[in-house]
Amino acid sequence: MLSIKEIGKSxxxxxxxxxxxxxxxxxxxxxxxxxNGAGKxxxxxxxxxxxxxxxxxxxxxxxxxxxxxxxxxxxxxxxRTFQHVELFGNMTVIENIMVGRHAKTKSGFxxxxxxxxxxxxxxxxxxxxxxxxxxxxxxxxxxxEYASNLPIGEQRILxxxxxLATEPRLxxxxxxxxxxxxxxxxxxxxxxxxxxxxxxxxxxxxxxDMDLVMRISDSVxxxxxxxxxxxxxxxxxxxxxxxxxxxxxxxxxxxxxxNAHT
Amino acid sequence: xxxxxxxxxxVFVLLIILLPVFSGSNYxxxxxIFSGINALVAIGLCILMGYAGQxxxxxxxxxxxxxxxxxxxxxHGGFPILISAILAMIVAAIAAMILAxxxxxxxxxxxxxxxxxxxxxxxxxxxxxxxxxPSGFGDIPHFSFLGYAVDSTIGYFYLIxxxxxxxxxxxxxxxxxxxxxxxxxxxxxxxxxxAMGLNVVALKIKVFILSAVYASLAGSLYAHYVTFxxxxxxxxxxxxxxxxxxxxxxxxxxxxxxxxxVVITVLPELLRRFEELDVLVYGLxxxxxxxxxxKGLVPILIEKIKKLRGFAIAKx
Amino acid sequence: MLTVFLQFLFSGLTVGxxxxxxxxxxxxxxxxxxxxxxxxxxxxxxxxxxxxxxxESLQLPFFVSVALTIVTAxxxxxxxxxxxxxxxxxxxxxxxxxxxxxxxxxxxxxLMFSFGKNPYVYxxxxxxxPVSIYGAIIQQQTLWVIxxxxxxxxxxxxxxxxxxxxxxxxACAVNPTAAQLVGINVSKMVMVSFVLSAIVGAIGGMAIxxxxxMEYDKGPMLAVKGFCAAIMGGLGSxxxxxxxxxxxxxxxxxxxxxxxxxxxxxxALIILLLILFFKPAGIFVSKTMLQLRxx
Numbered sequence: 001m002l003s004i005k006e007i008g009k010s011x012x013x014x015x016x017x018x019x020x021x022x023x024x025x026x027x028x029x030x031x032x033x034x035x036n037g038a039g040k041x042x043x044x045x046x047x048x049x050x051x052x053x054x055x056x057x058x059x060x061x062x063x064x065x066x067x068x069x070x071x072x073x074x075x076x077x078x079x080r081t082f083q084h085v086e087l088f089g090n091m092t093v094i095e096n097i098m099v100g101r102h103a104k105t106k107s108g109f110x111x112x113x114x115x116x117x118x119x120x121x122x123x124x125x126x127x128x129x130x131x132x133x134x135x136x137x138x139x140x141x142x143x144x145e146y147a148s149n150l151p152i153g154e155q156r157i158l159x160x161x162x163x164l165a166t167e168p169r170l171x172x173x174x175x176x177x178x179x180x181x182x183x184x185x186x187x188x189x190x191x192x193x194x195x196x197x198x199x200x201x202x203x204x205x206x207x208x209d210m211d212l213v214m215r216i217s218d219s220v221x222x223x224x225x226x227x228x229x230x231x232x233x234x235x236x237x238x239x240x241x242x243x244x245x246x247x248x249x250x251x252x253x254x255x256x257x258x259n260a261h262t
Numbered sequence: 263x264x265x266x267x268x269x270x271x272x273v274f275v276l277l278i279i280l281l282p283v284f285s286g287s288n289y290x291x292x293x294x295i296f297s298g299i300n301a302l303v304a305i306g307l308c309i310l311m312g313y314a315g316q317x318x319x320x321x322x323x324x325x326x327x328x329x330x331x332x333x334x335x336x337x338h339g340g341f342p343i344l345i346s347a348i349l350a351m352i353v354a355a356i357a358a359m360i361l362a363x364x365x366x367x368x369x370x371x372x373x374x375x376x377x378x379x380x381x382x383x384x385x386x387x388x389x390x391x392x393x394x395x396p397s398g399f400g401d402i403p404h405f406s407f408l409g410y411a412v413d414s415t416i417g418y419f420y421l422i423x424x425x426x427x428x429x430x431x432x433x434x435x436x437x438x439x440x441x442x443x444x445x446x447x448x449x450x451x452x453x454x455x456x457a458m459g460l461n462v463v464a465l466k467i468k469v470f471i472l473s474a475v476y477a478s479l480a481g482s483l484y485a486h487y488v489t490f491x492x493x494x495x496x497x498x499x500x501x502x503x504x505x506x507x508x509x510x511x512x513x514x515x516x517x518x519x520x521x522x523x524v525v526i527t528v529l530p531e532l533l534r535r536f537e538e539l540d541v542l543v544y545g546l547x548x549x550x551x552x553x554x555x556x557k558g559l560v561p562i563l564i565e566k567i568k569k570l571r572g573f574a575i576a577k578x
Numbered sequence: 579m580l581t582v583f584l585q586f587l588f589s590g591l592t593v594g595x596x597x598x599x600x601x602x603x604x605x606x607x608x609x610x611x612x613x614x615x616x617x618x619x620x621x622x623x624x625x626x627x628x629x630x631x632x633x634e635s636l637q638l639p640f641f642v643s644v645a646l647t648i649v650t651a652x653x654x655x656x657x658x659x660x661x662x663x664x665x666x667x668x669x670x671x672x673x674x675x676x677x678x679x680x681x682x683x684x685x686x687x688x689l690m691f692s693f694g695k696n697p698y699v700y701x702x703x704x705x706x707x708p709v710s711i712y713g714a715i716i717q718q719q720t721l722w723v724i725x726x727x728x729x730x731x732x733x734x735x736x737x738x739x740x741x742x743x744x745x746x747x748x749a750c751a752v753n754p755t756a757a758q759l760v761g762i763n764v765s766k767m768v769m770v771s772f773v774l775s776a777i778v779g780a781i782g783g784m785a786i787x788x789x790x791x792m793e794y795d796k797g798p799m800l801a802v803k804g805f806c807a808a809i810m811g812g813l814g815s816x817x818x819x820x821x822x823x824x825x826x827x828x829x830x831x832x833x834x835x836x837x838x839x840x841x842x843x844x845x846a847l848i849i850l851l852l853i854l855f856f857k858p859a860g861i862f863v864s865k866t867m868l869q870l871r872x873x
Contacts, residue, residue, distance in 0.1 A: 048457060074459035086454040088447045098440075099447045103459030105440055109468055112439035113432035119439065126440065166458055317672055364855035370671040371614045375805055376854045379847045382802065386847070390840040498798060502679060509676060538694070542687025549662060549680040552673060 001026040001202050002047070002170060007056035009042055016042045017226045020056070024170070024219075029196050029203045031213045031234075034223035035246055040206045041083055043223070044172050047204075048080050049073040061169065075103050079168035081159040083175050083206075089148035093139060093158055096147050097130040100165025130165065137161040137191060153184035157191060164195065170202045171195070177209040185209060189216050214238065222246065267434050270517055274430070278423040282416050291415045293531060295487060298422035299480045301523035304507040305426075305433055306476030308519035311508060313437060314469045315449030316366065317374045320381030321504045324354045324474040326388055326496030328481025333402040333491060334393060343405050347482035351475045357384075358474035362467040381501050388493040398492025405486040418487050425483070426520070429476065433516055445469055477504075510551050511560055518560035581713035586835040587828060588711075592720045592789060594827020595727035596622065597846075599782035600804025601819030602734065603775035609814050610747040610771035613674050617658065617682035619801030621776045623689060624651050625783025626792030630698040640703070647784055648777050654685070655776025659769050682797060689794040697791040723785040730781060731820055738816075747771055799843060803830075806850040809858070 002024040009017040017039045024030045032040050045051045047058055049070035058066045065073050079100075088096050105126060107119040134140045137157050142150060147158060156176050163171050173192070177185045189212050195201050207213050213220065213234065220237040222230040224246040230237045237243055282291060303321055310316050331350035335341045341349070365376040393399040405412045405421065412421050436442050444465055447455050455462050485491050503526060511522025529547070533540045600618055607615045628650045632643035662677050702719040709716045738744035749757040750767045758764050783792060807826055811818005826846050834842040 050453075050456075070456040071459055071461050074457055080457050082454070082457075086451045086457075088450040088454065090450055091443070091446055095443055095446075099443050099455070099460070100458050102440060102444055102447075107440050109436060109441050109472065112441050113436045115435045123439065162454075162458065311672070317675070368854060368858060371675060372809075372854055372858055374675050375802070376851060378802065379850045379854070383844055383847050383851070386840070386844045390838075502683070505676065505679075513672075538691045539687065541690050542684060545680055545683030545685075545687045549677065549684055552677050552680055553662065553665065 001061060002204070003057075003059040004043070004047070005057045005059070007043065007046060007053045007058065009039075009046060009051060009053045015226055017046075017053070020223070020226075020228055022221045022228060022231060024202060024204055026202055027196065027200065028218040029192065029205060029216055031217035031220045032204060032206045032223065033208070033210075033213055033220060033237075034229075036208075037225075038223040039226040040223055041174055044080065044174055044204070044206055047073075048078060048172060074166060077167075077169035078172065079163035079166045079170070080172035081156070081163055081174055081176055083178065085152070085155050085159055087147040087155055087159055087162070089146065091147060092144050093147055093150065094127075094130055094134060094143045096158060096162050097133050097165050098126050100133075100162040101126045101129060103166055133161050133164055136164075152179045153181070153187070156180065156188065160191065160195075164199070164201075168201060170204065173203060173205045173207075175206055175208060177207055177212050185212055188212070192216055267438075271427075271430065271434070274517075274520075275427055278420070278427065282419060286416070288415050291419045293528060295415070295418050295422055297524045297527040298419070298426050299484050299487070300504065300507060300527050301426050301520045302422075302429060302480035302483070303477045303504050304511070304519035304523040305429055305516060306473035307504055308508045308511075308513065308516055309433060309437070309445070310469055310473040312513040312515070313442065313449065314445040314466060316466060316470065317370075318377040318470070318473065319374050319498070319501050319505065320361075320377035320379075320384075321473065321477045322496045322498065322500035323381040323384035324358065324477035325481040325484070325500065326384055326493070327354045327357060328478030329485035329491050329496065330388060330392055330481075331478075332482035333399075333485045336403050336486075337401060338393075343403060343486060344407055347479065347486075350482050351478045354474045354478035355471045358471040359467060362470040366463065366466045366470065378498065378501070381498060385493055385497050388496060392493060394492070396493060398490060398494075400490035402485050402489040402491065404489065405483065422483055422487075425479070429479075430516065430520070437516065441465070441468075506548050510548075512562070515560045515564075521560055582835070584712055584714035586831045588714060588716050588720055590828035590831030591824060592723050592786070592827070593830060594824035595723045596782040596786045596800065596823075597803045597807045597826050598820045598823025599727055599730065599778055600800050601807030601810075601823050602731070602816050603779045604805055604808040605814050605816050605819055606734075606747075606775040606778065607771050608808075610750050610767050611663075613663070613678070614805070614813075615772070615775065616675065616678040616801055616805075617685060617797075618775065618779055618804060619797035619799070620682050620685040620689070621651055621655065621779030622783035622786075622800050623792060623794060623797050624654060624685070624776075625780030626787035627689060627693050627698055627783075627794070628780070629784045629787060630700050630792070631693075634698075634700050644784065647780055651776045651780030652773045655772040655774075656769060658776075659772035663768065663772070664765065682801070686794060686797060693794055695794060697793045699787060699791045702788040703785075717789065719785075719788045723789070726781060726785050727820075730778060731816065734778075734816060743767075743770065802850065803846045806846055806853070809850075809853055 004020055004022050007017055007020040008015075020039075020043060032043065034040055042051065046053050046066070049065070049068055049072070053066060056066070057064055060076060060078060063076070065076065068076070088099060091099070105122050107122050111119045131140070131143070134143060137160065139154060139158060139161065142154060147155065150158065160171070160173065160176065177188055180188060192203060192205070193216055196203055205213070205217065217234050220230075220232065220234050221228060222237055222240070222243050229246060230240045230243045232240075281294065303325055307318060307321055310318055328347070328350045331353050332343070332346040335346035335349055336343050339346070361377070361380050365373060365380070368376055389396050405418070412418055444455070444460055447460070448462055448465060452462050481496075484495075507522035507526045508519050509522070510525055511518030511520070529544070530540060533543050600622060603618045603621065604614060607613055607618070625647055628647045629643055632638045632646045633640060638646070658681055662681055666673070666677075702717065703722050704718050706718050708718065709721065738748060746757070746762045747767045747770065749760075749762060750764050754764050757767075803826055804823070807822035808819045810822025810825065826849060829849065830842050830845050833845045
């Protein structure tokens with residue numbers, strides 16, 4: 001579904017990414033992990049169009065998307081969440097989702113101002129669909145609260161809900177578990193799995209929470225210092241010595257029986 | 263329309279209809295007319311600033327375009343007034359688009375100064391090349407529609423406030439619509455908007471054009487009412503005045519724009535006795551409102567009312 | 579030909595010097611606070627009108643008048659900062675713009691009330707024959723304006739580069755929290771920056787009045803042109819403001835002389851818009867600086 005080919009990106013003198021290549025299969029939950037500063041968010045930003053890479057290509061559903069603006073890429077079917085939650089704080093929970101429906105609807109300034117019948121119809125549809133999504137992510141009870149008043153766990157879920165409103169084929173999640181406790185993380189994991197299983201949406205997940213990653217991912221790519229150092233199933237990657245060194249340092253002793261899958 | 267807005271709208275329409283009945287003096291009505299004209303500009307700026315989060319110190323430019331284009335077309339071109347006014351709005355829209363495309367990439371101070379520069383350039387153009395130059399010109403035909411001319415004070419009062427009501431209807435619908443949500447979302451996070459597929463640039467340009475068109479309409483009405491115009495009415499001072507109206511009334515509230523317009527229009531009348539102090543008092547009022555009533559009159563009033571209701575409920 | 583050209587050039591340098599000083603005033607405030615003080619132009623007017631008041635109305639000696647004018651300007655800057663800037667905790671950008679505009683209106687109102695709408699003038703600093711350069715007649719006051727501006731620029735250069743206070747002020751704009759943590763009294767720096775920018779503006783006003791007179795409402799136009807000068811080198815760069823100011827002055831003068839005098843004000847505005855639209859970081863600025871600027 002998504003092919004990243006030989007992407008490179010530098011910021012001034014700092015080489016953030018070199019020769020990154022990886023593939024995401026349709027229907028997979030693909031995790032992108034690596035120590036801080038490895039370039040994971042930079043890669044997401046390139047895929048979603050916020051950054052232009054220095055070289056390389058990104059192919060989504062057979063189409064080259066590297067030089068498209070974020071708005072265009074979103075309309076092609078890629079949606080995302082952000083490392084620092086980018087909700088519309090001064091709007092209510094339901095309104096946040098409704099904005100997600102924007103790209104799928106078309107009432108303009110003129111027709112809205114004059115309250116033309118098709119506008120009213122579309123508005124009802126937006127309301128209905130948004131409530132549906134809200135129920136799906138179990139935030140219906142927060143419908144009319146201001147988004148900025150929600151606890152961080154719910155905010156992250158809301159951001160995912162908003163991404164769902166755009167009817168994406170692929171969703172990029174940037175550290176959705178950051179700041180969440182164990183219960184909230186489990187809940188998040190459930191929702192992500194449901195989105196993939198029930199809505200048939202492919203997921204790319206940037207995460208630090210290894211428990212979550214190992215539990216729900218089908219495939220894992222590991223980045224370190226802007227390069228891919230491993231790519232495979234969670235089990236394969238876990239056992240990869242380079243990965244272990246990247247995270248734990250050049251330790252000779254690896255605790256016996258270390259298994260993140262418990 | 264939400265309940266609160268509907269009530270407000272009905273009260274508003276009622277007030278418009280009744281005001282001439284209770285206080286029909288020519289003087290009151292004239293002040294009312296100018297308040298209404300200013301309200302139109304203020305509402306447009308309010309949508310731009312309070313909802314979309316942009317800023318403009320150049321509304322006087324669009325106001326001036328509305329006045330001059332409509333006057334010239336009807337006076338020298340023989341166009342019917344309505345057509346002239348509509349063509350003026352189109353010119354203003356084009357000017358807004360030309361300005362908006364480069365300017366809306368800027369933020370904050372830079373955008374403010376860019377719009378200021380635009381307003382000043384329009385002023386200079388009107389001053390140098392407008393009919394009559396700095397002295398302006400007259401004999402502008404009164405507003406007329408299908409042969410029926412409006413030439414009485416009370417006629418203009420109803421015409422202008424009727425248009426304000428229509429514009430408010432349009433604007434309230436807009437704010438509560440998909441587009442209104444999009445504008446508010448842009449105000450909160452452009453990054454997220456782009457990621458959700460909103461064409462942020464196009465939306466910003468559209469709302470900018472909207473505010474320009476409102477100002478242009480106001481300018482045309484002004485010209486056909488006073489029948490004599492000169493560039494001095496369309497200077498930076500007017501742009502700042504409109505900004506004051508929006509801020510004093512409450513940036514995030516459309517009704518605030520109307521109240522702010524009324525307050526700021528009525529103020530000079532009250533200050534007339536001060537003569538040379540009027541600029542100073544203007545400045546002081548503005549400074550004090552900005553510092554102490556940051557949110558604006560209407561939101562503060564609403565808060566006070568809510569608090570009172572809270573007391574009333576608590577007492578029971 | 580050359581004579582005419584030189585005439586325009588020098589008149590351009592003269593107005594340009596004032597624009598440069600206004601631009602520097604903007605930079606001083608911006609460098610310490612990240613605020614753009616749209617009342618900057620009023621300080622120039624204060625300089626001119628107060629100088630008239632002290633030297634002509636009160637008939638005080640020249641240097642006493644100069645000193646008193648500077649003190650007055652400084653006090654106005656101080657009051658502005660203490661009364662309107664300091665009380666606001668964490669204001670948002672729009673509010674700051676509005677407040678500085680509001681203060682400029684207040685100042686204008688005070689000036690209008692005190693001085694009326696008439697233009698004021700006082701004699702040049704030195705009496706004497708105009709200088710002749712290749713046939714162009716240059717008033718002595720013109721040389722004073724350019725000289726005084728140059729002097730201010732040099733003093734400010736040393737202030738920022740060599741003195742602790744100057745460096746401290748720069749630190750405040752870049753990162754006020756960090757500045758506080760290293761012991762810089764940020765609020766004092768803010769105050770100093772306003773006072774300093776007011777004085778710089780007033781000096782410009784004092785110098786230019788004998789040539790072009792001074793009226794209560796010259797402030798806004800000066801502010802717009804001075805701001806244009808300030809952003810030419812990238813906001814915050816005094817070198818850029820100086821070059822920008824002189825450039826605008828010269829272009830203005832040439833436009834008025836060779837093309838059409840009514841267009842004179844428009845040229846600065848057009849330059850302003852062109853820069854804002856195409857190179858908001860400034861045109862005398864290096865690539866790395868471009869990446870660090872935030873708009």
